[in-house]
Amino acid sequence: MEKGFFEKTYDVVKQIPYGRVTSYGAVAAFLGSRGSARMVGWAMNSSKNLPENIPAHRVVNSSGLLTGKQHFGGGNIMVELLESEGVIIENDKISNFMDVFWDPASEL
């Protein structure tokens, strides 16, 4: 049986290396559905319900902007998590996005 969209999404996100980030669109494209980027974010939202720890903070939008920051408790938890991993964030946006960007289609 083929894995569902959510399972595949979790699988990819969990494989994001330390100090690296990726975009919803990149994950969606890797899964085969470029237009289903929204589903990736939706999977992250559902990931809270999972017993496993999904590094959803390593997933941002194509601009490197931490759009899902507010879903991490309303504070800047996501920012601090990424900064603790060496990611430079400025104004809720990753400055060295190109340096820390991890493309599943290329790396995986």
Add this chain to the structure above:
DNA sequence: TTGCTGACCGACG
């Protein structure tokens, strides 16, 4: 069951 919504992205004017 139908219909709306959602942490997005790319295209168009």
Add this chain to the structure above:
DNA sequence: CCGTCGGCCAGCA
């Protein structure tokens, strides 16, 4: 540069 629209899939009332 900025606002708007369509597409994609799954969960929920």
